[in-house]
Amino acid sequence: MIKIECDKESLKKSVFEFYRMKFKEKYKNLDDEIYIDINKKYLFLKILDREKIIEKTFEINENSKFHFIINKFLFDLYKDRDDFDKSYGILTGVRPLKLVSKVFKDNNIEDSINILYENYRIDEFDSRFLYKIYLNQINIRMESEHDNYNVYVHIPFCPSRCFYCSFDTTIKNKIKMDKYTENICKDINNYELKFNKNPHSIYIGGGTPTAIGLENLEKIVKSIKNKFRETQEFTVECGRIDSLSVEILEMLKNNGVNRISLNPQTFNDEVLNRLNRVGNKDFKYWFDLAKKIGFEIINMDLIMGLPEEDIEMILNSIRKTIEFNPDNITIHTLALKNGSKLFENHYLNKDDYKNLLKESKNLLISNGYNPYYLYRQKKSVISSENIGYAKGEKSSIYNIVMMEEIENIIGFGLGASTKILNSKGRFERNINSKNLEDFIKE
Numbered sequence: 001m002i003k004i005e006c007d008k009e010s011l012k013k014s015v016f017e018f019y020r021m022k023f024k025e026k027y028k029n030l031d032d033e034i035y036i037d038i039n040k041k042y043l044f045l046k047i048l049d050r051e052k053i054i055e056k057t058f059e060i061n062e063n064s065k066f067h068f069i070i071n072k073f074l075f076d077l078y079k080d081r082d083d084f085d086k087s088y089g090i091l092t093g094v095r096p097l098k099l100v101s102k103v104f105k106d107n108n109i110e111d112s113i114n115i116l117y118e119n120y121r122i123d124e125f126d127s128r129f130l131y132k133i134y135l136n137q138i139n140i141r142m143e144s145e146h147d148n149y150n151v152y153v154h155i156p157f158c159p160s161r162c163f164y165c166s167f168d169t170t171i172k173n174k175i176k177m178d179k180y181t182e183n184i185c186k187d188i189n190n191y192e193l194k195f196n197k198n199p200h201s202i203y204i205g206g207g208t209p210t211a212i213g214l215e216n217l218e219k220i221v222k223s224i225k226n227k228f229r230e231t232q233e234f235t236v237e238c239g240r241i242d243s244l245s246v247e248i249l250e251m252l253k254n255n256g257v258n259r260i261s262l263n264p265q266t267f268n269d270e271v272l273n274r275l276n277r278v279g280n281k282d283f284k285y286w287f288d289l290a291k292k293i294g295f296e297i298i299n300m301d302l303i304m305g306l307p308e309e310d311i312e313m314i315l316n317s318i319r320k321t322i323e324f325n326p327d328n329i330t331i332h333t334l335a336l337k338n339g340s341k342l343f344e345n346h347y348l349n350k351d352d353y354k355n356l357l358k359e360s361k362n363l364l365i366s367n368g369y370n371p372y373y374l375y376r377q378k379k380s381v382i383s384s385e386n387i388g389y390a391k392g393e394k395s396s397i398y399n400i401v402m403m404e405e406i407e408n409i410i411g412f413g414l415g416a417s418t419k420i421l422n423s424k425g426r427f428e429r430n431i432n433s434k435n436l437e438d439f440i441k442e
C-alpha cells in the first residue's frame with residue numbers, strides 16, 4: 001500500500017488520487033512511500049520507489065500549485081511503466097475540459113498542445129481530442145447567458161437492478177412510484193422560479209423514468225410543462241426497452257419531448273442477462289417505432305468493460321450501434337463503485353483492453369460521430385472516460401451545460417442538485433436528499 005506523509009491533508013489526498021487514477025486498481029499493489037515537506041521557499045519531495053530513493057527540491061512562491069508540481073514529477077517518473085495510465089496527463093478530475101478550455105480560448109491549437117503538455121503532461125492525442133470537443137461546444141458556450149437555466153428531474157426506479165449499477169435506484173414498486181410522482185409534482189408546482197425566461201433545456205433522467213408507467217410519467221411531464229412552458233430541448237431517458245410501451249412513447253412525443261435515449265449497453269444478450277438486465281432482441285422494434293413516432297433525436301448508450309466482454313465483442317456492439325444510425329451515441333466505461341453487485345462481489349477486470357479506447361474513438365469519428373462532451377470517473381476498469389458523440393448539430397445542450405458547469409440547473413427529485421450562479425459568478429449548490437423515504441412521505 002502507498003504511504004504518503006504530508007502535513008497538508010488536501011495535498012496528500014490529491015497525490016493519493018493521482019496514484020489511484022494512474023495505476024487503477026493496481027495502485028493497491030504499490031508500496032511506494034512519499035514524503036512531502038513544505039516551507040516558505042521550498043517543497044521537498046522524497047520517494048522510496050521499488051529499488052531506489054529519489055529526492056527533489058522545488059523552489060516555490062505564493063502562486064505555486066503544489067499538487068501540480070508533485071504530480072508532474074511523479075508522472076515523469078512513472079510514465080514508461082506498463083501499468084501506468086498516461087491519459088490526460090496529471091489531471092484526475094471529473095471534468096478535464098473545464099480547466100483546459102481556458103487554454104483553448106486564449107491560444108491556437110498548436111500552442112495549446114505545447115502548453116497542455118508543459119503544464120499538465122497531456123499528450124497530443126488527448127489534447128486534439130479535447131479540442132474537438134471544445135469546438136463542438138463552442139456555439140453553446142458563446143451563446144450562454146448568466147440567467148440561462150436548465151431543469152433536471154430524477155426518477156429513481158428501474159425494472160430490475162443491473163449488477164453493475166451504483167445509482168440510488170429502487171426496483172419499481174407501485175405504491176412508492178405513485179407517492180414519489182405525487183410529491184415531485186407538488187415540488188415542481190410549488191417551485192418559485194426566479195428566472196424570467198423559458199428553460200434552455202429540460203431533462204428527465206434516472207433510474208429509468210419510463211419504468212414508472214404511463215400515468216405517473218404523464219403527470220410529471222405535464223407538471224413540468226405547466227411550470228416551465230416551452231424549451232428547445234426536452235429529453236427523457238427511456239433507457240430500458242422492457243420499460244416501454246407505444247402509449248408512453250406517444251405521450252412523450254405529444255407533450256413536446258424531442259430527444260430520447262434508448263440504451264442497449266451491449267448487443268451481447270448473454271452478458272446482459274448475467275447482469276440482471278433484459279437482452280436486446282426487440283431493440284430494433286422499439287428503435288424503429290421511436291423513429292416512426294417522430295422523435296427528433298435518439299441517443300444510444302453503450303458500456304465498455306462489462307464482465308466477459310473482450311475487445312472484439314465491444315467493437316462489434318459499437319459497429320451494430322452505428323448501423324442503427326442514431327443521432328447521438330454515448331460510450332461509458334464500466335466503473336466499479338460502492339453499491340453495485342459487481343463491487344460487492346469483488347469483480348476484477350482481467351482483460352487487457354490495450355488500445356480499445358483509441359479504436360472506439362476512431363471508429364465513431366470515421367462514421368461521422370463527433371465527440372461533444374466528456375467526463376471521467378474514478379474506479380473505472382478500462383480508462384476513465386465517458387464520451388458523448390453526436391452527428392452534425394445534434395449535441396445535447398443539457399449534457400454540455402451540466403457537465404461543463406456553464407449554466408444554472410434546477411434539480412427535482414432524489415439526489416438531484418440545483419446549481420445557481422451567485423453575484424460573484426460562483427455556483428451555489430443545493431443537493432437533495434438521497435433517501436427515498438424523504439420523497440415518499442405524506
Ligand code: SF4
Binds near residue numbers: 159160167207
Ligand atoms: S444501470 Fe440503469 S437501468 Fe440498470 S439499475 Fe442502474 S439506472 Fe437502472
